[in-house]
Amino acid sequence: MRLEGSRIVGQPGEPVPALLNPPRLADRDAAVIRFDNVSKTYPKQTRPALRDVSFEIEKGEFVFLVGSSGSGKSTFLKLILREERASQGAVHVLGKDLARLSNWKVPQLRRQLGNVFQDFRLLPNKTVSENVAFALEVIGKPRATIRKVVPEVLDLVGLGGKEDRMPGELSGGEQQRVAIARAFVNRPMLLIADEPTGNLDPQTSVGIMKLLDRINRTGTTVVMATHDQQIVDQMRKRVIELEKGRLVRDQSRGVYGYQH
């Protein structure tokens, strides 16, 4: 494990010290995600899942979110998706204060976010292109648009020619590409990937990471939660580390962390 360029700041239980990277305050409205002293305690639980987390992610960034199980990664992603609300502090996503966002406006927010999961979450009884088209159909896009953009995005993710396959006939990596195509077909501002390589072998994972990197270069902000040390170390992107609900590291061009 290489340690150069990486300095762990703060230990669990200690107050969070000043970050290695100075907060990007140049243009606060450019932040795609901004957490201001966010804490989240679930009902009937005493220990908060997130405590006093603050950071910003700007447009076009690629950010890894690392931390062991139970460190608060899932809560973090749920807050961004507005599946949960913060107990304290403010969460801003794409310039909107999620605490003030009324329930019926949440779908509008989610249309600007793409989601990719470890378990792909494809519909097994629909073909590849139907799976991608489904995401557009249910937000009421016209059929002409769907016919045009679905093949485009399938080409982009490298699935050209496999439009009519069923998800069960595809490899894990290909299934994840379908899921990424579905997440990206609407050209979201922000792509959230929750351990997208968690079920894939290292070689396939590299392909998926290249794809996510390509998507990132189109200007889409990517936030990826992962346990995959190798990937984080290779990509050298910004790393945010959570531990027991606290933000313990926020580092540009970081690595996965010390060997645990």
Next chain:
Amino acid sequence: MRAQFVLSEISVGLRRNLTMTFAVIVSVALSLALAGGSLLVREQVNTMKDYWYDKVQVSIFLCNKDDQDTVKTCQKGAATDQQKKEIEADLKKLPVVDQIYFETSEQAYKRYKEQFKDSLIAGIVKPDQLQDSFRVKLKNPTKYKVVASAFQGRPGVMAVQDQRALLENLFNLLNGMNRVAYVLMGLMLVVALLLIVNTVRVSAFSRRRETGIMRLVGASGYYIQMPFIMEAAIAGLTGAGLACGLLVSGKYFLVDKWLSKKVLLINFIGWDQVVTVLPLVLVVGVLMPAIAAFFTLRKYLKV
């Protein structure tokens, strides 16, 4: 909203839940047929009341010479002219009385023969066996007791009879049947509602993968819930259609083809009354499952 997409979702949902959908259709059909049926029975009772109460009178039968031994108030023999005049004068004083007719035993005999001309008993009765009577029409037929209490037991009066009391038994029977129908309808409605709630719940559960994805890609709550609500409404509409079929065939076969031929004295409800009930059945059949589905989804389908 893309109609084709919603329609395909609905047909998938209905097929997947075929047995439950069938149960919903049958229970909605039965409960609505009972509801419509009891509305029609009420209509029938009202029609009959309107028809009969108009014709019904209170009869004050006067003593006849044969009643001397059998009826206490007739111990002095047939009612005298003096008694008749007093009774008529007293009747005129009563505010509830509308009209008074005096029917002699001869007239009663003629009417009797007319009514039972096909019957054997017509030959047995003789004019002097029948009583003279006052036929009193009341302003409000329910005020019979005023007349009864004024004349019952008066010398020369054999009996006071409210013809309405005879009909009342029939109406009570019909109202009782109606009440039973209401209770059954209530039970069936509860069954139908529980089935709808359960069907929607199973349907939402079996499609949680789809709805989860819809939620994540930003489909509106309206879009996610609509297929489920439409499914329930379609099942309800089918059930309501069956209920309408049952009501129409009940009216045609039971009332028109059978009852109206057997029972001649009653005028039965017409098609206009049946036709006014049908839209009500259809509207309830669609709205009840749709509303039940809506509230079920609020609980089981987080948006």
